[in-house]
Amino acid sequence: MNFNIYDFTDFVNSINVWLNTVFPPAAADIAGFVIIGICFLTFITLLGLSLVYIERKVCAFFQQRLGPMRVGFWGTAQTIADIIKLIFKEPLVSKGSDKFLFNLAAFIVIIAPFMAIAAVPFAKGLHVLDFDIGLFFITAVSSIGVTGILLAGWSSNNKYSLIGAMRSGAQIVSYELSVILSLLTIIILTGSLQLSVIVESQRDGWWIFKGNIPAVIAFFIFIIASTAESNRGPFDMAEAESELTAGFHTEYSGIKFAYFFLAEYINLFIIAAVGATVFFGGWMPLHIGNFEFFNNIMDFIPPIIWFFGKIAAIIFLIMWFKWTFPRLRIDQLLTLEWKYLLPINLVNLLLMALVALSGWHL
Amino acid sequence: MSETVFYILSGFIIVFSVLTVTSRKILRAAVYLLFVLLGTCGFYFALEFNFLAAVQLTVYAGGIVVIIIFSIMLTSDLQDKLEAVQFRKIFFSLLAVLIGAAVCITTILNHSFPQVTDKVLDSSMRTIGLRLLSYNEGGFVLPFEVISILLLAAIVGSIIIAKKADSK
DSSP states (O other), X not given: OOOOTTOOHHHHHHHHHHHHHHXXXXXXXXXXXXXXXXXXHHHHHHHHHHHHHHHHHHHHHHTTOOOOOXXXXXXXXXXXXXXXXXXXXXXXXXXXXXXXXXXXXXXXXXXXXXXXXXXOOOBTTBOSOOOTTHHHHHHHHHTTHXXXXXXXXXXXXXXXXXXXHHHXXXXXXXXXXXXXXXXXXXXXXXXXXXXXXXXXXXXXXXXXXHTHHHHHHHHHHHHHHHHHHTTOTXXXXXXXXXXXXXXXXXXXXXXXXXHHHHHHHHHHHHHHHHHHHHHSOTTOOXXXXXXXXXXXXXXXXXXXXXXXHHHHHHHHHHXXXXXXXXXXXXXXXXXXXXXXXHHHHHHHHHHHHXXXXXXXXX | OHHHHHHXXXXXXXXXXXXXXXXXXXXXXXXXXXXXXXXXXXXXXXXXXXXXXXXXXIIIIIIIHHHHHHHHHHHOOTTOOOOOOOHHHHHHHHHHHHHHHHHHHHHHHHSOOOOOOSOOOOOOHHHHHHHHTOOSTTOOHHHHHHHHHHHHHHHHHHHHHHSOOOOO
């Protein structure tokens, strides 16, 4: 087994070869699926635990508090204690609710990010689903999640849940448009939706630098729209706690509540991953054109560290938004999308087409 | 392997199709419909028509089913139940379904499907994009533009309908 931190292709291939020698072909495929599944489940669990901890700490520091400090060193074991509590809590079902849809909604909400995360390129060769519709696939499967939110609100038999679900449905459906259009702006330059090709096209510089002004505008729109699409503050009207208790997941408790919570954080990760891949080169180190000396130094840092570093930076930016800006009203939110972001986006798309045709990008 | 996947998906689609039409709670019927559409999407993935599969997901699962659920949420109550269907209606619709199924099955069984080996359809994203916007032979730019104008008209029309009347 030749493990290489810079290129996982051989490592993954050697695991595949080893599986094929141990099992018959069909069983080898299934064993491969199981291994990938276990890897992702472990990764998602760790991701959820650490992101909740990070969010609480970041929030605390913005508010000049210390945040969780008691459990473990600097409160690092706090989220583990939380998840143990959530597992042992009774999953309540409110009276008069539609039990089947109530339980199903939690699963639909979490299935969408589980499917999307499979298409994320983590490093060279460390990429589960790499087909030519990559980016389209991520946006397509993410759109299933809204069904779960609507069902959760409706089946809870609670007016706060219902209002929260309606708001969040309207919000997600409208902001999805801006997310896709802002990504399309960069797709004009890459000429492909395949994520590995998009990463490879940034070998001589990231698109945010190469793509001229429209790329920067597209990135700002992407960050705003995807924060709104994932129902995070300052766009979290869906669960505005001062008016709607907790929005669409008011009636959920125990492990089912944890599903909604986990789904929100995986969505945050996916947004950051897509943003990092399309605008900041994914796992590609920072390269400047043909400046070989600089490029070689940057190549020395493993791609996986680049990838998670970029994601951490974007997640921090989104958290910064959440704890800085006050919450918008629902009509302000929809006005922002339909009267400002969408027209800017469409003009920006044309501008990018002009830039690409005239060759003004690098 | 692909045969197993086919049978699993077919079973999934048949079960949920039957549930869609027999369920007496309208939102549950909508959710079963969502599962049927997801199963169809699974077929497209199994056939390696990835683009079509993703379109199926965005348009049906993410678009149409959400609109159906929205309209149900706005018009009906959680406790609402559709009334039980009369026996006569069940009998005649079942008859119609069986006749339709018989016609389809006999046609399929009598048709000899020639095996195509020489030409594999190129369904990559790039080919689809180029064909959609090409005006040469085999290009689809005219229907593409006609459909986009139709959609634009539909969007403008729906805004006019949804708009509040001027307060004059």
